[in-house]
Amino acid sequence: MSIDRCEIIDLPKISDPRGNLTFIEGCHQIPFAIQRVYYLYDVPGGAERGGHAHKELHQLIIAMSGSFDVILDDGNNKKRVHLNRSYNGLYICPMIWRELDNFSSGSVCMVLASNYYDEVDYYRDYAEFMRARGQG
Ligand code: TYD
8 A cells, every 4th residue: 555545536516606515425436435534623733643554444534624734654655745625635545654734723624434443453653554564
């Protein structure tokens, strides 16, 4: 699983003078069925989130409001993705280390996930993640 598989998905946007509308259906606009939704909000300036990888979880990250950066790392390559549009989602495949920073004031980060919360699915130690990738 390389960071090349992690890409911005342009979600449908129904533009309307009354306000725009975007929708996401599991397995249609995104490559997994949605089992869980969670969101980060009231993030203080300078805070960092993430700092882990998932063994099997697929996720889509959306800046519902404001902006932030996601740093993706597959052990070989890293890339920083700036999210600031509520009609763009960043797809993250399993086995990618991610960090989130540069949160703007009042930003909301929504995450769609392919499974329920399970701590067993996490790598929280970077060295362990690298060993699991055969790169440690
Ligand atoms: P964590 O995944 O480390 O947050 P982030 O990656 O956004 O920095 O989770 C932080 C805490 O919240 C941790 O104690 C686990 C708990 N948690 C749940 O109980 N359910 C969830 O769906 C998520 C994502 C986290």
